[in-house]
Amino acid sequence: MARIGYARVSTTDQDLETQLAKLKAEGCEVIRSEKISGGSRDGRTELATVLAFLRSGDELVVTRLDRLGRDTRDVLNLIYECEQKGAFLTVIDPHVSTRGEMGHIVLTVLGMVAQMERRFIKERQRDGIEQAKRDGVYKGGKARIDYQRVLELARAGVGASEIAKAVNCSRMQVYRILQPAT
Incomplete structure (x- = not known):
């Protein structure tokens, strides 16, 4: 019987240290x-690895249920997969486990709350972007590809594969940029 921890944050500028310590x-x-x-x-390869190696009697531990997922159905499917392997899920905050029937009910409710919270976050983000657009301060997301460089290289006769390597993107992205220009 092993206790296996899983920690997750959404963005690279968030810190995992608190979860890891807990x-x-x-x-x-x-x-x-x-x-x-x-x-x-x-894309959650670490979660897939944990699920692949869970054995009967093992316990998957997360600090909060929303670290496991923000979609109720997905969280319930993860719990089901753990149970099919004879493993348990334990959430530290609030302390809930699938070792008992009451834990299943609480985790279902918490999963619904996590999903609802995600919807609220997206709605607030959308509202904030709309307000910023109205105020004239929204500039859009940061450009990941140098469009001007793609166009310059294309005008210089460089092929799509070489352009993709030069600007670190896929050929398809190069074609999409060049499509309106032709």
Whole structure:
């Protein structure tokens, strides 16, 4: 029986240290962590690794349920997958575990609250962006590709593959930039 910790933050500028310290204090022998959105399981390789290695009697420990996921159905599916392996899920704050029936009910409610909170966050973000647009201060997201450089290289006769390497993007992105210019 192993206690396996899982920590997650949504963005690279957020800090995992508090979660890691709590998981260590709970006696987790193994702790996996990642910096990725909890909106879905896509790209969450550390979570997939934890789930793949859970054995009967093991316990998956997270500091809060929203660290596991922000979609009720996904959280319930994760709990189900743990149970199918004979493993348990324990949330530190508030302390709830799937070892008892009451824990299932509480985790279902907490999963719904996490999903609702995510919707509120997105709604506030949308409202903030709309207000910033009305105030004329919204400039949009930071450009990840130097469009001017792509166009310059294309005018110089450089091929799409070489342009993609030069600006560190995919060929498809190069084609999308060049499409309106042609």
